[in-house]
Amino acid sequence: MRVLKRVQPTPEQITIVRRIQTGTSLIRGAAGSGKTTTALLALRAATGAAVNQLRNDNRLPANVLVLAFNNSLRSYLQVVAEDEMADYAGDVRMYISTFDRWAIDTLNTSGMNSANEARSYLSRLAISFPRDTSFVVDEVEYLLGRLPPERLDEYPMIRRSGRGGSPAMPNDVRKKLLDEVVVPYLEWKQSNGVRDFNDLAVDMMRAEPEFKYDVIVVDEAQDLSANQLRAVVRHAAEDATITIVTDSAQRIYPRGAPWSEAGIEIVPTRSFRLNINYRNTREIATLAASLSDGINIDDDGSLPDPGACQRNGRLPTLILGKFGHQLAYVVDRLRHIDLERETVGFLHLKGGGWFDDVRAALNYNGFVFCELQGAHVWPAGAANIGLCTLHSAKGLEFDHVFMIGLAAQHASYGKALDDDRYDTHRRLIAMGIGRARQTVILGTKPGEHLPLLQAIPAGTVEVVKL
Numbered sequence: 164m165r166v167l168k169r170v171q172p173t174p175e176q177i178t179i180v181r182r183i184q185t186g187t188s189l190i191r192g193a194a195g196s197g198k199t200t201t202a203l204l205a206l207r208a209a210t211g212a213a214v215n216q217l218r219n220d221n222r223l224p225a226n227v228l229v230l231a232f233n234n235s236l237r238s239y240l241q242v243v244a245e246d247e248m249a250d251y252a253g254d255v256r257m258y259i260s261t262f263d264r265w266a267i268d269t270l271n272t273s274g275m276n277s278a279n280e281a282r283s284y285l286s287r288l289a290i291s292f293p294r295d296t297s298f299v300v301d302e303v304e305y306l307l308g309r310l311p312p313e314r315l316d317e318y319p320m321i322r323r324s325g326r327g328g329s330p331a332m333p334n335d336v337r338k339k340l341l342d343e344v345v346v347p348y349l350e351w352k353q354s355n356g357v358r359d360f361n362d363l364a365v366d367m368m369r370a371e372p373e374f375k376y377d378v379i380v381v382d383e384a385q386d387l388s389a390n391q392l393r394a395v396v397r398h399a400a401e402d403a404t405i406t407i408v409t410d411s412a413q414r415i416y417p418r419g420a421p422w423s424e425a426g427i428e429i430v431p432t433r434s435f436r437l438n439i440n441y442r443n444t445r446e447i448a449t450l451a452a453s454l455s456d457g458i459n460i461d462d463d464g465s466l467p468d469p470g471a472c473q474r475n476g477r478l479p480t481l482i483l484g485k486f487g488h489q490l491a492y493v494v495d496r497l498r499h500i501d502l503e504r505e506t507v508g509f510l511h512l513k514g515g516g517w518f519d520d521v522r523a524a525l526n527y528n529g530f531v532f533c534e535l536q537g538a539h540v541w542p543a544g545a546a547n548i549g550l551c552t553l554h555s556a557k558g559l560e561f562d563h564v565f566m567i568g569l570a571a572q573h574a575s576y577g578k579a580l581d582d583d584r585y586d587t588h589r590r591l592i593a594m595g596i597g598r599a600r601q602t603v604i605l606g607t608k609p610g611e612h613l614p615l616l617q618a619i620p621a622g623t624v625e626v627v628k629l
């Protein structure tokens with residue numbers, strides 16, 4: 164499966180790379196604006212500077228940390244970053260990881276087997292709270308990740324950055340949430356020796372680092388909690404060069420906090436925004452933009468902008484029909500794609516077993532494919548068709564994106580479209596569409612379609628009834 168190719172940096176990227184020095188810099192921009200590419204160029208430049216400095220001080224190697232949000236992106240970045248850093252191989256100790264893996268390795272703890280148990284217990288507690296259960300679980304994970312454990316009582320007063328206004332959470336309801344769900348959850352974890360992923364972040368925040376990192380890149384930082392960011396800061400050398408890549412318009416987990424709260428100082432001269440969309444055609448960005456319309460974003464977010472694209476292309480296709488017919492349609496489309504040179508991502512809200520029919524159809528028709536979800540090692544072979552959940556597709560890109568079987572049953576929100584989870588869902592689907600360089604096919608069965616597909620304006624897609 165192909166990865167990001169080396170590119171000639173554009174003036175906006177060169178300006179950013181030149182201005183990134185010790186301290187923290189923020190790279191913002193919409194999907195496809197070259198944030199990761201620019202951060203990797205900055206990584207190389209900052210590592211060169213650190214290696215020179217440390218060599219003079221006789222303190223080599225330079226410690227470099229690259230954090231990606233999930234395993235697929237981690238393994239993808241591993242290939243690209245190792246190539247980018249080849250010149251410094253002997254002078255650098257580079258660690259490319261997800262946050263959780265980095266924490267587990269650094270703390271030398273045995274895995275996080277009890278995290279699922281913790282989530283189930285939290286869901287059980289959430290059922291009796293007068294709000295939708297999955298919203299309550301998200302909210303508890305949000306507040307636990309946002310505040311250090313000793314400051315949880317601040318939750319009723321804080322501005323719930325990144326959580327939207329619906330459903331409303333007035334102070335008295337938040338206090339009740341603390342008393343009736345959060346405190347019993349924490350007590351249960353303690354008495355049963357169970358740990359969740361926030362405990363891992365908190366342990367990292369408090370750990371005494373064996374060594375500190377000289378150069379750090381945090382990709383997709385919009386989906387890290389404040390505690391995870393505090394942990395990164397804790398492990399940064401005093402004169403570290405930290406580059407944070409973020410786009411809150413692509414946030415898909417319950418996160419959000421002002422940078423300063425996580426101990427990160429961003430001065431305006433070190434806060435950059437990339438404006439050109441290098442990846443999408445105007446038609447693809449128009450579709451992604453229509454699904455993002457009206458989504459509340461803060462200053463760290465950039466909505467897809469067709470005006471920022473450099474190419475026109477084919478109108479995305481919305482196929483309507485039974486799942487078997489959708490599958491036959493995309494398999495036929497595959498026959499017209501040059502799979503030696505171009506990549507195809509089959510993306511879906513669900514993973515694993517959901518893809519069984521897709522796997523069977525690809526096998527039957529002789530197409531070679533690979534599984535990208537959770538891939539610890541990027542599949543280096545010739546298979547240019549990848550299967551992946553939407554969550555795992557964050558940060559990746561494909562020439563062609565196929566999202567079929569988009570059914571209402573896979574949406575985790577109810578019928579109320581003013582639900583904050585509806586916006587999260589829109590961001591997720593728009594993010595998936597934004598992975599595509601050339602074409603997009605969405606597929607659904609009439610009558611069982613995802614509610615948000617109704618938001619697609621006429622003319623944005625070519626509708627094909629099967």
Ligand SMILES: Nc1ncnc2c1ncn2[C@@H]1O[C@H](COP(=O)(O)OP(=O)(O)OP(=O)(O)O)[C@@H](O)[C@H]1O
Pocket residue numbers: 167168170171172173176192193194195196197198199200201410441442557558559560597
């Ligand atoms: N200077 C450039 N010239 C040509 N293509 C470029 C340039 N910079 C980046 N690209 C291409 O743009 C695409 C998007 O880049 P990248 O993945 O870095 O964007 P991103 O902003 O991190 O995207 P996302 O937020 O969606 O993950 C890639 O195909 C990359 O190779």
